[in-house]
Every structure is written in structure tokens, then in C-alpha cells.
Amino acid sequence: MNHFDSMLQRNKDFAASQSAASTLMPSLPRALPNVKAVIIGCADIRVDPAHVFGMKPGEAVVMRNIGGRITPGLLEQLGLLGRIGDVSGAIPGGGGEFHIIVLHHTDCGITRLAGDTGMLSHYFQIQEGELKTKAVTDPRAAVAIDVAALRAVPALPAKWLVSGLVYNVATGLVEIVVPPAPIRTA
Numbered sequence: 001m002n003h004f005d006s007m008l009q010r011n012k013d014f015a016a017s018q019s020a021a022s023t024l025m026p027s028l029p030r031a032l033p034n035v036k037a038v039i040i041g042c043a044d045i046r047v048d049p050a051h052v053f054g055m056k057p058g059e060a061v062v063m064r065n066i067g068g069r070i071t072p073g074l075l076e077q078l079g080l081l082g083r084i085g086d087v088s089g090a091i092p093g094g095g096g097e098f099h100i101i102v103l104h105h106t107d108c109g110i111t112r113l114a115g116d117t118g119m120l121s122h123y124f125q126i127q128e129g130e131l132k133t134k135a136v137t138d139p140r141a142a143v144a145i146d147v148a149a150l151r152a153v154p155a156l157p158a159k160w161l162v163s164g165l166v167y168n169v170a171t172g173l174v175e176i177v178v179p180p181a182p183i184r185t186a
């Protein structure tokens with residue numbers, strides 16, 4: 001069996017077990033109130049939030065890009081996500097605690113792009129001279145910068161929690177760099 005066939009077989013097993021346990025979620029408006037978090041993380045193969053946090057299906061929205069960075073493209077998707085929630089008529093988290101988690105990691109591939117200033121400045125939509133403000137070589141600094149960037153988005157509900165974590169690829173543990181706190185306080 002090749003890898004693709006193996007994936008399809010695992011999908012059949014997944015569908016059968018989820019169906020048997022009645023844990024499939026055929027309706028988005030009914031699934032949304034159970035979502036507890038949005039996780040913004042890196043596309044890196046070693047840092048899949050479903051594995052790192054042992055999450056169940058439907059527990060969190062996971063948005064992944066290179067570095068897990070807050071870019072104009074990521075913010076656009078976050079806006080679309082909010083709109084999907086609005087038009088679905090369901091409140092994420094059912095109006096209870098809801099958390100945006102920014103998850104960066106050690107040994108991130110984006111640190112290897114530090115010399116590719118043209119690509120990076122386009123990614124962040126900034127001038128090359130401003131790239132040092134994004135701290136692409138330092139995940140602890142970068143995650144704090146990205147949490148601050150989220151706090152500056154007026155459309156995000158003030159009471160939602162935001163935090164910044166760095167996953168250590170050598171130990172498998174996350175470090176809390178920015179502790180959970182409301183996005184804005186009055």
C-alpha cells in the first residue's frame with residue numbers, strides 16, 4: 001500500500017469510528033459553540049497543534065502559515081472567519097471563554113529566510129528596512145510581537161483571551177511567553 005492509499009484507509013477508519021461514536025459534526029452552527037480557541041501556528045511538520053495539544057476534532061480553529069505569523073493575509077483570513085461565525089448565527093465558544101493562541105516554535109524554518117528580505121517584506125507587507133521589527137530569527141520575541149499585533153485589531157472582541165507560546169521541538173513542551181490575558185481592558 002502506498003502512502004496515499006494508507007491515508008484513504010485511515011480516513012475510512014476515522015469515518016467509521018466517528019460515526020459509531022456519533023461525534024461527526026454535520027452542521028457548522030451546531031459545532032461552533034463547542035470551539036474553544038483559534039490557534040495561529042506554523043505550517044512546520046513538527047508543530048501540528050492537534051498533536052502538540054492532543055486536541056479532539058472541533059476543539060479549535062487552526063490557522064497555519066510560515067512561522068505562525070500575523071501577516072495581512074492571516075488577518076484577512078481571521079476577518080473571513082469572524083464573518084463565517086456571524087452568518088452562521090452561532091457564537092464561537094457559546095459566549096464562554098474563548099482564546100486566541102499564537103504558537104511559534106524553536107528551529108523554525110522562517111529563521112532560515114532571514115537573508116531573503118524581498119520575500120519576507122512582501123509576506124509581511126512592509127519595507128525591507130522594517131523587517132527587524134518582526135524578529136524573524138527569535139521566536140520568543142516574534143510571538144510577543146504577534147500577540148501585540150492582535151491586540152491592535154479593533155474587530156477582535158475585547159474579552160477574548162490572547163496568549164503567545166513557543167513550542168520547543170527538542171523537548172515537545174510549550175513555553176508560555178505571553179500569559180493569557182484579555183485582548184483589551186477598558
Ligand SMILES: [Zn+2]
Nearest residue numbers: 042044108109
Ligand atoms: Zn516554523
